[in-house]
Amino acid sequence: MKTNAVNLTETEYVLPGNRLCPGCSVSLAYRHILKALEGQVIVTVPASCLTVLHGMYPVTSVTVPCVNTPFASTGASATGLIAGLKALGRTDLTVLAIAGDGGTYDIGIQALSGAAERQDDFIYICYDNEGYMNTGNQRSGSTPLGAISGTTPILGKQQNQKDMTAIMEAHGLPYVATANASYPLDLYDKVRKARAIEGTRFIHVFTPCPPGWRFPFSDTIRIGDLAIQTGWDILYEVENGAFRLTSASASVARKGNLRPVREFLVEQGRFKNLTEEQINQLQDRVNARWQRCLDRATDLS
Amino acid sequence: MGTRECKHICGESSQGIGEAGRTGEWRSARPVIDHDKCTPARQNKPACFLCWLYCPDAVISKTIPVQINLEYCKGCEICAQVCPTHAITMVNEEEFSS
Amino acid sequence: MKRSSVLNVADRNASVQILDGNHAAAEGAKLSRVQVVAAYPITPQSPVTETLSEFVEEGNLNAEYVAVESEHSALAVCTSASIVGARTFTATSSHGLAYMHEMLHWVAGTRLPVVLACVNRAIGAPWNVLNDQQDSISQRDTGWIQIYARNNQEILDSVIQAYKIAEAVYVPVMVCYDGYILSHTEMPVDIPSQEDVDRFLPPYKPHTTLDPAKPRNYNLVTLANPRVNAEGVLCHGYMEIRYLLQEALQNSRETIARVGQEFGELFGRSYAKMFWEDRLDDADIVIVAMGSLAMEATVAADMLREEGHKAGVLGLRVFRPFPKSDLVKALKKSRLIVVFDKNISYGLEGATCSEIKSALYGSGANAVVRNFIVGLGGRDVKARELADAVKKSLSSMKEGVLNNEYPEWICEI
Numbered sequence: 131m132k133t134n135a136v137n138l139t140e141t142e143y144v145l146p147g148n149r150l151c152p153g154c155s156v157s158l159a160y161r162h163i164l165k166a167l168e169g170q171v172i173v174t175v176p177a178s179c180l181t182v183l184h185g186m187y188p189v190t191s192v193t194v195p196c197v198n199t200p201f202a203s204t205g206a207s208a209t210g211l212i213a214g215l216k217a218l219g220r221t222d223l224t225v226l227a228i229a230g231d232g233g234t235y236d237i238g239i240q241a242l243s244g245a246a247e248r249q250d251d252f253i254y255i256c257y258d259n260e261g262y263m264n265t266g267n268q269r270s271g272s273t274p275l276g277a278i279s280g281t282t283p284i285l286g287k288q289q290n291q292k293d294m295t296a297i298m299e300a301h302g303l304p305y306v307a308t309a310n311a312s313y314p315l316d317l318y319d320k321v322r323k324a325r326a327i328e329g330t331r332f333i334h335v336f337t338p339c340p341p342g343w344r345f346p347f348s349d350t351i352r353i354g355d356l357a358i359q360t361g362w363d364i365l366y367e368v369e370n371g372a373f374r375l376t377s378a379s380a381s382v383a384r385k386g387n388l389r390p391v392r393e394f395l396v397e398q399g400r401f402k403n404l405t406e407e408q409i410n411q412l413q414d415r416v417n418a419r420w421q422r423c424l425d426r427a428t429d430l431s
Numbered sequence: 432m433g434t435r436e437c438k439h440i441c442g443e444s445s446q447g448i449g450e451a452g453r454t455g456e457w458r459s460a461r462p463v464i465d466h467d468k469c470t471p472a473r474q475n476k477p478a479c480f481l482c483w484l485y486c487p488d489a490v491i492s493k494t495i496p497v498q499i500n501l502e503y504c505k506g507c508e509i510c511a512q513v514c515p516t517h518a519i520t521m522v523n524e525e526e527f528s529s
Numbered sequence: 530m531k532r533s534s535v536l537n538v539a540d541r542n543a544s545v546q547i548l549d550g551n552h553a554a555a556e557g558a559k560l561s562r563v564q565v566v567a568a569y570p571i572t573p574q575s576p577v578t579e580t581l582s583e584f585v586e587e588g589n590l591n592a593e594y595v596a597v598e599s600e601h602s603a604l605a606v607c608t609s610a611s612i613v614g615a616r617t618f619t620a621t622s623s624h625g626l627a628y629m630h631e632m633l634h635w636v637a638g639t640r641l642p643v644v645l646a647c648v649n650r651a652i653g654a655p656w657n658v659l660n661d662q663q664d665s666i667s668q669r670d671t672g673w674i675q676i677y678a679r680n681n682q683e684i685l686d687s688v689i690q691a692y693k694i695a696e697a698v699y700v701p702v703m704v705c706y707d708g709y710i711l712s713h714t715e716m717p718v719d720i721p722s723q724e725d726v727d728r729f730l731p732p733y734k735p736h737t738t739l740d741p742a743k744p745r746n747y748n749l750v751t752l753a754n755p756r757v758n759a760e761g762v763l764c765h766g767y768m769e770i771r772y773l774l775q776e777a778l779q780n781s782r783e784t785i786a787r788v789g790q791e792f793g794e795l796f797g798r799s800y801a802k803m804f805w806e807d808r809l810d811d812a813d814i815v816i817v818a819m820g821s822l823a824m825e826a827t828v829a830a831d832m833l834r835e836e837g838h839k840a841g842v843l844g845l846r847v848f849r850p851f852p853k854s855d856l857v858k859a860l861k862k863s864r865l866i867v868v869f870d871k872n873i874s875y876g877l878e879g880a881t882c883s884e885i886k887s888a889l890y891g892s893g894a895n896a897v898v899r900n901f902i903v904g905l906g907g908r909d910v911k912a913r914e915l916a917d918a919v920k921k922s923l924s925s926m927k928e929g930v931l932n933n934e935y936p937e938w939i940c941e942i
């Protein structure tokens with residue numbers, strides 16, 4: 131049976147009244163990630179907006195066990211949980227490490243790469259709000275070209291994002307996927323699939339951030355969807371090397387109706403200073419990436 | 432009264448609803464559901480529930496009729512945006528204060 | 530090693546082997562039945578990591594050996610494994626320990642009984658792989674218990690005791706020993722039997738719970754002031770959690786003494802005291818040092834005795850918690866205290882010296898205190914030099930200055 135809103139479990143692991151901004155897609159994505167794991171999980175979280183969601187001592191908004199860990203150490207913390215559980219003979223729990231793009235692309239890349247190279251048995255989820263939002267929106271390795279942030283305040287960022295999912299795929303992982311908070315069922319299915327696989331599984335989740343990207347919080351879902359419709363974000367999974375477009379990205383590919391990336395950019399205040407040249411550069415980048423995905427998606431024809 | 436009673440020797444937290452307080456107070460507009468338009472209420476069977484699926488704060492119940500926990504609803508309007516039947520409208524909080 | 534007769538190497542079920550310090554540390558970890566080992570190689574600690582992986586691969590140690598990609602990760606692995614409830618071990622030196630700094634605080638703040646062997650080595654810049662104690666002294670304020678071993682027997686014994694202490698008071702323990710001087714020097718080491726160690730060291734009972742059936746979150750953001758939890762209990766603020774760590778270290782002195790005593794009863798080598806003494810009974814000159822340097826000091830004391838001076842040695846074993854009142858008692862009668870430090874708190878003096886002086890304040894003791902910085906970056910420390918430094922201090926005593934502004938260095942500048 132296909133997962134839909136009607137048959138999806140009602141059990142919640144994220145409690146109402148948490149500290150995240152109204153309309154935060156991280157909160158939405160996390161709800162569905164934990165549903166997919168049915169609470170049978172130990173989570174490790176570094177400094178990030180997600181730490182804020184988890185709450186302030188002695189109260190947490192989350193009903194699964196969790197270990198907060200210093201910013202750079204998420205991958206290693208996961209390894210420690212796995213090693214500890216193994217030493218104690220507990221085999222029923224999934225270890226989930228979940229960090230922002232700063233904690234993944236930048237300061238945490240070493241520990242993550244180490245854990246992935248060791249093929250440690252856990253799911254790593256990077257939720258990507260394309261900046262250091264917890265500290266007030268500074269540039270990260272995932273902040274796009276031209277975007278204004280606290281540390282690219284006037285000129286916008288001068289460099290492109292790095293493709294972290296490709297970097298993780300290069301580790302030879304059994305499962306690598308992308309997801310988007312605007313497609314919670316696709317996210318849910320991917321986490322469920324990842325749960326059943328052994329080894330290091332990596333999922334990148336695109337999570338629009340209303341204050342950081344400067345759009346009204348009511349538009350979170352629409353902005354996430356625009357990212358998919360324009361190819362800014364692409365939904366796919368790579369299972370033991372086999373590439374597949376999923377959900378809305380598969381449908382855009384089939385219909386061939388990719389929309390101009392400008393439609394995604396103009397909705398956000400962070401891109402207000404983009405030059406035409408930068409828009410063209412971003413479009414070229416999206417086109418190249420989209421084409422690479424189409425070339426790999428052998429199941430489309 | 433000191434804090435010895437709590438017995439923690441490190442920062443160990445347990446779960447609680449409303450960790451950030453009554454987040455409903457953050458809201459400037461309130462989602463109001465018109466059950467005459469809402470699919471599960473109209474059909475009197477489980478259906479749609481997209482507002483429940485997308486609510487970032489898990490304050491919508493998957494029940495017939497669908498209900499919103501206004502104590503914690505932050506008023507983000509996402510439910511109204513995703514509702515295919517336009518059953519949810521955002522009403523300014525000031526209209527309820529009088 | 531003239532005075533090693535203070536150790537009593539006579540024990541049932543034990544075997545004597547010739548071991549270097551690194552192997553003694555690895556044996557100690559093995560006998561303690563560590564369950565998770567995570568470490569990253571660095572000179573002169575590398576043989577510890579190699580030996581432990583060998584133990585695991587040959588099936589002689591039932592543990593998870595995690596070959597991490599950095600020391601920060603090594604301690605992060607130990608932290609999370611320890612929260613889950615496993616007994617964990619790591620070892621490092623110098624830059625590796627510095628790289629762990631953030632995690633050292635994290636471990637102590639979570640009150641996890643991780644044991645770390647620190648093979649003392651100088652820290653750069655410039656690069657230097659040889660011994661001094663700047664690395665562990667620089668981590669003094671991270672909330673760890675610090676024990677300094679004077680020989681390889683003490684390394685092994687201290688690792689085993691470290692678990693019993695750490696798991697009783699929920700404070701991590703750093704067992705420090707001098708790089709090369711101990712780590713790569715072979716000595717006879719009495720290895721207790723596994724059965725005896727099992728009798729001494731019960732399995733680890735964690736204070737943490739990681740279970741979906743009873744979900745707990747560790748180390749969330751903590752406010753300045755106490756806050757009520759969902760059950761209505763007033764819980765700590767950040768400061769109360771810090772207070773409890775300090776309280777645990779204060780109270781750990783009793784535990785360290787009790788565990789050392791029990792160890793002595795079972796194995797014939799007692800560690801009931803936080804420092805060891807050599808001829809302090811009649812000494813009016815006391816040399817204070819830590820680790821293997823204190824052993825060298827006993828040779829200097831021999832020389833001084835031959836020259837008619839009543840010299841003795843105080844070998845500081847436990848640096849944190851600092852045994853203030855015990856030290857005051859031991860040093861009360863001395864006229865001159867000469868502290869040799871293989872570390873320096875730049876802009877002041879050696880750390881041990883500062884702390885000895887602070888312990889003496891208000892005790893009524895009126896000893897002259899002199900501080901010498903020695904042996905940094907592997908500089909050889911000869912007993913003769915130590916004895917001469919003491920004599921130099923004796924002549925400067927006549928000027929009546931109790932406390933010098935800055936230390937002297939034994940080097941060739």
Ligand SMILES: Cc1ncc(C[n+]2csc(CCOP(=O)(O)OP(=O)(O)O)c2C)c(N)n1
Pocket residue numbers: 177178179180200201202229230231232233234259261262263264265270
């Ligand atoms: C070692 C260290 N450096 C800096 C910080 C400060 N810091 C906390 S969260 C954060 C940014 C987090 O960004 P990201 O990982 O993208 O997550 P987000 O806040 O966007 O959810 C920074 C820089 C820290 N906690 N630790």
Ligand code: SF4
Pocket residue numbers: 150151153154155156157179259263264338339340341342
């Ligand atoms: S800053 Fe952005 S990511 Fe962080 S809580 Fe707010 S909306 Fe969510």
Ligand code: SF4
Pocket residue numbers: 464468469470471478479480481482483497513514515516517518519
């Ligand atoms: S999304 Fe609209 S129609 Fe669907 S359940 Fe919610 S209110 Fe009813």
Ligand code: SF4
Pocket residue numbers: 153462485486487488489490491499503504505506507508509510511
């Ligand atoms: S989606 Fe937003 S406005 Fe709608 S119920 Fe949830 S919190 Fe309230």
